[in-house]
């Protein structure tokens with residue numbers, strides 16, 4: 369176990385440099401195959417248990433297509449976990465790996481002194497065209513500086529399932545299109561530099577988000 373953790377730590381050191389370079393250059397950073405199939409599946413199992421246990425709180429109410437009978441559709445459904453809950457050891461492991469990468473980044477992102485974070489927010493877009501309208505996570509300086517999202521969706525096909533994350537980096541005409549792929553980790557600045565939206569999903573779409581504060 370010790371040897372495994374020291375291998376992980378050295379890998380996170382390399383990853384952290386990549387994260388710092390990408391964030392500094394683009395404000396966005398994608399890391400694929402972050403934890404590997406086995407761990408990714410363990411985390412997904414725990415998330416599906418949360419979902420079936422009904423702890424995912426109904427998401428925000430959004431106006432549905434006027435034509436539809438029920439005027440409102442539910443957007444994302446969420447629950448907060450700190451990883452100490454029973455049967456969430458793998459979610460806890462994920463959070464500690466996110467922290468391990470961020471800890472290595474913290475002293476390289478000199479403009480920030482990242483030293484704390486939110487709990488982990490487990491979000492599910494239940495399909496049925498649910499989406500998240502264009503927004504900024506932290507528009508008014510609430511302290512959150514980096515959004516970190518881990519995706520859990522196997523065999524996700526955007527053409528069939530939608531659910532694309534679009535980020536519109538401020539002051540650029542480029543749009544970042546990020547598929548919510550299984551075992552993918554995403555970092556981006558939480559402030560006005562990164563307005564973003566989640567396009568309509570046609571299949572259940574799971575993600576775990578942590579926000580880092582400075």
Ligand SMILES: O=C(O)CNC(=O)c1n[nH]c2ccccc2c1=O
Nearest residue numbers: 444446491500505533548564566575
């Ligand atoms: O899932 C994604 O790809 C991006 N997701 C988001 O931007 C996002 N941003 N802010 C939230 C606040 C409360 C509940 C869910 C969310 C949420 O999914």
Ligand SMILES: [Fe+2]
Nearest residue numbers: 503504505564
């Ligand atoms: Fe967001």
